[in-house]
Amino acid sequence: MPKIFEYLGIVIFFYSNEHEPIHVHAKKGEFQSKAEFGIRNGEITEIKIKNISGASPLKGKELKNFEIFLEKYAEKIVEKWVNYFVYHKDVEFEKITKKLK
Numbered sequence: 839m840p841k842i843f844e845y846l847g848i849v850i851f852f853y854s855n856e857h858e859p860i861h862v863h864a865k866k867g868e869f870q871s872k873a874e875f876g877i878r879n880g881e882i883t884e885i886k887i888k889n890i891s892g893a894s895p896l897k898g899k900e901l902k903n904f905e906i907f908l909e910k911y912a913e914k915i916v917e918k919w920v921n922y923f924v925y926h927k928d929v930e931f932e933k934i935t936k937k938l939k
Contacts (some may be wrong), residue, residue, distance in 0.1 A: 839851055840854065840929055842862070842930075842932070844902075844933045845864050845907045845938075846903050846934075846937065847937075848864050848900060848904055849872050850862055850863070850919075851863050851865070852918075852919065852922060852923075858918045859874050859875060863890070863906065864914050866900050869895060869897065870895070870896065871888065871890060871896040871901070872888050873887050873904070873915075875916055882912050887905065887908075887910060906939070910938050930931050
């Protein structure tokens with residue numbers, strides 16, 4: 839389970855056996871959601887936050903922080919996905935401690 843980012847206590851990660859569409863999981867405490875990326879012609883066209891079956895979703899401040907993080911880091915997430923699942927490269931973990939705006 840590659841952990842790729844941590845933002846304000848939210849851990850953002852892939853599972854090692856992931857599948858398309860490109861997506862990332864976010865977890866804080868017992869709450870967890872995922873974000874799926876729509877890509878057309880190499881460009882991110884949409885990001886959908888979805889609930890995970892059997893898990894309580896992120897909500898309130900944590901959900902808003904996850905949304906803000908996705909706006910700023912979507913391209914890096916997709917790049918890490920491609921590097922890990924297509925090119926089988928290790929991906930570096932990054933901890934972001936400053937609140938994004």
